[in-house]
């Protein structure tokens with residue numbers, strides 16, 4: 347029987363994944379199911395339309411069949427989090443420890459990782475291992491996997507969160523810094539995913555960005571790295587259907603972390619209400635807990651709305667609009683920009 351998945355991401359997106367054996371009437375049903383999801387967005391609290399119960403494949407006339415997934419038992423998971431020494435990574439660590447997951451914390455600053463490991467293992471009685479590691483080294487994935495295996499740990503879930511941004515007209519960007527940015531945000535994320543995906547049974551979260559949904563002048567490289575993460579992760583989501591592994595691209599908008607210290611300014615957040623790391627990570631975990639999670643989610647209604655503009659405008663109008671926005675953001679931050 348043909349199956350479709352008509353899902354909504356971040357409150358509105360629809361993904362239809364036709365399976366082999368489609369007939370013209372099934373194609374119509376797919377379109378209808380997509381429309382239903384679009385018109386009646388699932389806010390994560392209601393089960394999908396037609397849902398009957400855990401583990402039950404629901405079939406509707408013509409073949410709507412959301413794939414049931416068992417609830418994640420975090421107490422059975424060992425989650426490796428990259429970029430866990432600050433911001434979103436540290437918040438993932440707190441909220442996952444609270445749910446009972448053992449943790450492997452990865453970043454460069456050993457002192458921070460160890461302090462967090464001590465705090466969380468004492469508070470939540472989970473095993474937390476700090477692994478200081480620079481993810482920009484060549485073949486980072488294999489080296490990290492070896493280091494984790496050497497400590498006798500089997501990782502079952504992964505949060506690829508480490509990343510940083512650069513913000514300037516491209517001609518003024520530092521060539522070496524831009525290579526590091528691509529190296530961390532893209533190359534190491536792919537490499538770490540490749541090294542661990544075969545052993546993952548729980549979830550894989552890759553942290554993208556609301557900037558990944560459209561070109562972002564004056565942060566052209568950063569936006570493109572996040573577009574890569576979004577595309578890559580959504581493709582893995584499809585490839586992982588039926589394996590039991592949940593795959594999610596998380597796209598935060600501006601969030602109060604050390605990200606803007608590394609960036610050297612908070613221009614990119616000008617005119618926008620920042621979210622807290624807790625809000626962002628809670629969005630991710632709520633989405634993962636859904637029975638039929640979407641491939642991606644944008645955190646925050648305002649951020650989600652900005653990601654929609656590219657669907658309703660031409661590519662030219664869209665990039666001109668975001669160019670004007672970023673120029674205004676840089677101008678209004680005063681002299682020096």
Ligand SMILES: NC(=O)c1ccc[n+]([C@@H]2O[C@H](COP(=O)([O-])OP(=O)(O)OC[C@H]3O[C@@H](n4cnc5c(N)ncnc54)[C@H](OP(=O)(O)O)[C@@H]3O)[C@@H](O)[C@H]2O)c1
Nearest residue numbers: 429431432433434453454455481508509600601603604605
């Ligand atoms: N904050 C925002 O507004 C925002 C918005 C959208 C998306 N994001 C994305 O969210 C993710 C987390 O960022 P954040 O906001 O939490 O920023 P953050 O507070 O600056 O944290 C970044 C983390 O990445 C780690 N890291 C940086 N370079 C590394 C390297 N070479 N090897 C290993 N770890 C490294 C840092 O640890 P060490 O320095 O100790 O290595 C730190 O733990 C990033 O992918 C970012 O692009 C952030």
